[in-house]
Amino acid sequence: MTLDISLRSARLDDAPCLGVLSTQVFLDTYATGGIGAALADEVLAKHCVAAYAARLADPAVTILVAECAGYLVGFAQVCNGARHALVPETAASELDRLYVHERFTGRGVGRDLLRHAEKAAAARGADTLWLTAWEGNARALDFYPRRGYAKLGMTVYSFGGDDFPNHLFAKRVRHVAPA
Numbered sequence: 001m002t003l004d005i006s007l008r009s010a011r012l013d014d015a016p017c018l019g020v021l022s023t024q025v026f027l028d029t030y031a032t033g034g035i036g037a038a039l040a041d042e043v044l045a046k047h048c049v050a051a052y053a054a055r056l057a058d059p060a061v062t063i064l065v066a067e068c069a070g071y072l073v074g075f076a077q078v079c080n081g082a083r084h085a086l087v088p089e090t091a092a093s094e095l096d097r098l099y100v101h102e103r104f105t106g107r108g109v110g111r112d113l114l115r116h117a118e119k120a121a122a123a124r125g126a127d128t129l130w131l132t133a134w135e136g137n138a139r140a141l142d143f144y145p146r147r148g149y150a151k152l153g154m155t156v157y158s159f160g161g162d163d164f165p166n167h168l169f170a171k172r173v174r175h176v177a178p179a
Contacts, residue, residue, distance in 0.1 A: 003068055003107055007116055010063035010075065012056050017072040018063070019049035025099040029137055038160020062120045066100070066109050074100035074109045076117040080124045086152045086168050093126040105139070114147055118173040127174040132157065132166035144169045 010018065023043055031039055045051065055061045060081060066074035075097070082094035095117055100110045121129045132155055133140035145151070149169035157164045 003104070003109075005073070005104075005107075005109055005112065006067050007064055007112060008067070010056055010065045012053065014063075014065060014072065015049050015052040015056060018052040018056075018065070018075060019047060021072055021075065021101060022047040022052070022097065022099055025101065028102055030134065032136070036160075038162060042159045061096075062117070062124070064113060064116050064120065066104075066113055068104065072101075073104040074098075074113055076113040078117050078121050078124075078129070080121065080126065082130075084130060084155070084168065086155065087128060087130045087170055089128040089170075091125055091127040091174075092170075093121040093124065093129055095121075095129055095131040098131070110143065111147070118171070122173045122175075127172060128170050129173045130168060130170040132168050135165045135167060141167060147171070 026043060026047055027035070052063075055077065056063060060079060062078040062080060064076045065072055076095065077097040079094040079096050081092075082096075083090075083092055084094070095114070098110055098113055098117070100113070118129055130152070131144065131149070133144060134157070135141070149171045152168045152170050155166050155168050157166050
């Protein structure tokens with residue numbers, strides 16, 4: 001079955017759908033043992049509609065959405081100019097999120113969003129796009145190297161008093177044609 005997927009820049013009125021999709025994908029990926037108070041607090045703070053409204057208003061953030069039949073099925077969020085100690089380039093941006101609705105995984109949505117995120121980062125002056133992927137997310141750990149991302153090391157994401165080891169990947173994107 002061929003999907004008719006369209007990509008575009010997110011608009012402020014996308015904030016409710018971004019918040020709900022973000023929550024769904026985050027929980028599907030990270031709440032493998034159920035929902036505890038720390039995880040609930042993290043979701044309510046970082047994946048809520050207000051958080052996405054603020055990101056959409058931030059000129060340093062680029063959010064691209066994928067739609068199918070008028071419904072949001074995925075998005076990529078780039079933090080332009082974001083730095084990390086493991087990324088040697090000074091002109092770098094972070095792929096903060098690449099989330100795809102479970103029913104649309106494996107159909108090229110993530111690949112296309114990633115390609116457009118790379119183009120958007122390069123258009124904003126980034127030489128490198130970097131990201132972190134949780135060590136328990138086997139799908140992501142397989143996906144990014146297949147797309148040309150090199151592992152630069154390990155980092156930790158913490159919330160609720162718990163530490164979550166993450167792999168840091170990066171790719172040169174300056175050669176990518178602007179979006």
